[in-house]
Amino acid sequence: MSEKQPTSNPEEEPKIPQIESSPEEIGKLRILQIREKYLQPLEGEIEKTPEEVRFITKANEWIEQELKELQIDTRPTRIKPEQVHILSDAGWETEAGWGNHDDAYNKAYGNTIIIHSERVQGQLERMAIILHEAIHLQSHHKFRTNEDPSYRDGYMAENQSHETSFEGFNEAVVEGLTMHLMYNHEKELESEFKIDLENLNDNLFNYRNYVDLLSLIVTDVAKKKGESMEVVRDKILRGLFSGETIHLQDIEETYGRTALQVINYLGVEGKSQKVFNFFSEKDDDKRNIIAEEILKKTSQ
Ligand SMILES: [Zn+2]
Numbered sequence: 001m002s003e004k005q006p007t008s009n010p011e012e013e014p015k016i017p018q019i020e021s022s023p024e025e026i027g028k029l030r031i032l033q034i035r036e037k038y039l040q041p042l043e044g045e046i047e048k049t050p051e052e053v054r055f056i057t058k059a060n061e062w063i064e065q066e067l068k069e070l071q072i073d074t075r076p077t078r079i080k081p082e083q084v085h086i087l088s089d090a091g092w093e094t095e096a097g098w099g100n101h102d103d104a105y106n107k108a109y110g111n112t113i114i115i116h117s118e119r120v121q122g123q124l125e126r127m128a129i130i131l132h133e134a135i136h137l138q139s140h141h142k143f144r145t146n147e148d149p150s151y152r153d154g155y156m157a158e159n160q161s162h163e164t165s166f167e168g169f170n171e172a173v174v175e176g177l178t179m180h181l182m183y184n185h186e187k188e189l190e191s192e193f194k195i196d197l198e199n200l201n202d203n204l205f206n207y208r209n210y211v212d213l214l215s216l217i218v219t220d221v222a223k224k225k226g227e228s229m230e231v232v233r234d235k236i237l238r239g240l241f242s243g244e245t246i247h248l249q250d251i252e253e254t255y256g257r258t259a260l261q262v263i264n265y266l267g268v269e270g271k272s273q274k275v276f277n278f279f280s281e282k283d284d285d286k287r288n289i290i291a292e293e294i295l296k297k298t299s300q
Pocket of ligand 1: 174
């Protein structure tokens with residue numbers, strides 16, 4: 001009814017001035033223009049509660065603290081409350097399109113988080129989603145360069161044909177950190193946000209079964225390498241923000257040389273359950289058979 005009109009029509013995005021700029025400078029300019037758009041309310045914007053606004057600041061602090069603990073030497077990207085948009089169904093359609101059935105997503109270019117108001121109801125659900133997407137943004141900003149058109153977000157990479165790899169594994173790591181931070185800060189959630197901690201449980205988290213898989217991998221790798229689970233976990237977390245991937249070889253060492261190809265199918269329809277079976281199987285021969293089933297090319 002009183003929906004605000006977007007301040008700028010996406011079709012009429014300001015033209016890039018014809019100045020002698022390097023491609024890199026033009027890239028930066030475009031990013032600034034897009035960021036400017038997402039600092040304003042969007043069509044169908046639902047006003048955030050004061051708690052949601054305060055939580056966005058809190059999420060930044062938690063992530064920064066985590067980066068410090070992981071000894072990640074990077075300037076953390078803070079997300080402003082104005083850059084988080086909770087949209088009505090109509091607003092979502094305009095912004096995300098008809099076909100987008102997600103609950104929320106982030107757009108690294110705009111440094112923005114978009115949430116579907118009806119699909120993510122409840123204060124705590126929204127907080128968990130905001131934190132999850134903010135972690136994605138933080139992990140992404142490390143990698144983006146203007147010269148490289150491929151897209152990388154933590155462990156997930158997308159090539160120019162929009163083929164992605166390690167998408168499910170990336171979600172597992174991001175959600176694992178989200179859950180860790182939420183549970184670790186439960187006292188703050190209770191005292192500062194008046195959250196009833198009975199509602200803080202694993203069901204809040206969309207990718208909790210991926211996180212279970214990740215925990216299984218961390219346990220097995222720790223045993224194989226003779227390291228503590230904390231050491232293994234921190235290496236995986238650091239990779240999310242640093243781009244290091246060398247430690248993934250430990251997963252191959254633990255489960256065999258197909259393990260990383262298999263993990264690529266986490267989240268792929270019709271294959272995901274088999275990925276769980278692969279990592280749960282203790283017998284090498286049986287595990288190899290499962291890997292063959294996952295990796296065999298389908299005729300489609
Ligand atoms: Zn995600």
